Amino acid sequence: MTALAVVALGFGAGLGIVVAAHGLRPQPAPLQAVLAGLARRGRAIDDGRSHLDPSRRGETAALRFVEHLGVGATRWRRDLDVLERTAMRHASEKLIGAGFGAVSPLLAGMAFGSVGVGPPLPLILLASAGLGAGGFVTPDRLLHERAEARRRGFRHSLSSYLDLVNVLLAGGAGIESALHAAADVGDGWGYRLIRSELRRARLTGRAPWDTFADLGDRIGVSELTELAANVSLAGTHGARIRASLAAKADTLRGHQIAETEAAAEAATERMTVPVAVLLLGFLLLISYPAVAQITSVGGPHP
Numbered sequence: 001m002t003a004l005a006v007v008a009l010g011f012g013a014g015l016g017i018v019v020a021a022h023g024l025r026p027q028p029a030p031l032q033a034v035l036a037g038l039a040r041r042g043r044a045i046d047d048g049r050s051h052l053d054p055s056r057r058g059e060t061a062a063l064r065f066v067e068h069l070g071v072g073a074t075r076w077r078r079d080l081d082v083l084e085r086t087a088m089r090h091a092s093e094k095l096i097g098a099g100f101g102a103v104s105p106l107l108a109g110m111a112f113g114s115v116g117v118g119p120p121l122p123l124i125l126l127a128s129a130g131l132g133a134g135g136f137v138t139p140d141r142l143l144h145e146r147a148e149a150r151r152r153g154f155r156h157s158l159s160s161y162l163d164l165v166n167v168l169l170a171g172g173a174g175i176e177s178a179l180h181a182a183a184d185v186g187d188g189w190g191y192r193l194i195r196s197e198l199r200r201a202r203l204t205g206r207a208p209w210d211t212f213a214d215l216g217d218r219i220g221v222s223e224l225t226e227l228a229a230n231v232s233l234a235g236t237h238g239a240r241i242r243a244s245l246a247a248k249a250d251t252l253r254g255h256q257i258a259e260t261e262a263a264a265e266a267a268t269e270r271m272t273v274p275v276a277v278l279l280l281g282f283l284l285l286i287s288y289p290a291v292a293q294i295t296s297v298g299g300p301h302p
Contacts, residue, residue, distance in 0.1 A: 063091040076140065078220040079147035082154075093139045101135030102128045150189070151221055152259065157190025158223060159252035166245045175241060179208050193219075207232070223252060 080087055105127040109119060164182035173181065180202075183195045193215070201211040209228040216224025230244040 060088055062095045063088045066091040066094060076143060078218065079143045082147040082150050082219045083143070085143075090139060090143060094136050097135030097138055098132045099135070102132030104128075105131060147220075151219065152256075153188075154190040154193070154219070154221060155223060155252055156256060157186065157188055157194075158221075158227075159249050159256065161186060161191065161194060162227070162245050162249040162252070166242055166249065169242050169245070176208060223248070 076087065076090060080090060105124050109121075109124040112119065161182055164185055165178045168178035168181055169175070180198055183191060183198055185191075197211040197215050198208055200206075201208045209232040212224050213228035216222060216226075216228065227245075227248060230241065230248060233241075233244075
């Protein structure tokens with residue numbers, strides 16, 4: 001009991017000292033992170049003052065500590081951009097998950113040890129290390145799953161957006177006017193993101209297809225990069241943009257149908273396990289009276 005309490009207190013104190021030391025030590029920002037910040041969309045003036053907020057200092061320290069471990073924000077950049085979250089918040093969630101996972105077995109061991117049924121100390125330390133590592137990597141997995149779900153939603157919006165552009169082009173609109181008009185029609189996160197990029201291209205004097213290429217690279221949607229190539233070809237060489245956009249929209253819908261069918265088949269396969277368990281329980285339930293009757297008949301009689 002005493003040794004376990006000393007180990008728990010030492011672990012917590014050591015983790016706090018290491019996090020505080022790495023957070024207070026100034027470190028220059030990596031060049032890749034600086035360039036990514038310059039290429040990102042503009043923010044409001046109030047957002048630039050967030051580093052002065054005392055509540056953000058802990059998140060900054062957490063990000064520096066995680067980057068020192070070699071798992072910096074560059075690995076999550078696309079997923080964070082899709083979900084519109086900050087790297088500091090994600091790093092804080094990783095450290096909180098790791099700390100909770102590491103401390104939980106120690107606290108449980110202390111609680112069981114107080115009633116005299118505590119597990120051995122090596123087993124507790126092994127469970128603490130395993131749960132701490134699991135709590136550290138679990139936010140990455142959850143972040144990626146949520147980002148992939150949002151990318152699928154964006155691809156649905158993109159396919160309908162391409163159909164609208166194709167309709168406007170068939171009505172005689174120019175390529176740039178069709179892109180802007182189609183973006184103003186729809187709603188949702190995907191359309192808002194497209195409108196924001198087109199507005200940014202108009203204000204900066206860049207071509208819309210260049211912003212599409214940057215957006216596709218930033219959020220990890222390759223269909224946007226292909227769309228940028230098609231639109232750029234139409235804007236510079238006069239290719240048949242209507243046919244290419246219609247083909248791209250059909251391709252997107254085909255991929256979406258295939259993904260939906262695959263998800264339905266996977267859900268059906270996952271249902272086989274609970275159905276098998278229910279069937280086994282039903283067989284045990286209906287066979288129990290017969291087994292009990294046989295055992296009672298064959299047993300000794302008074």
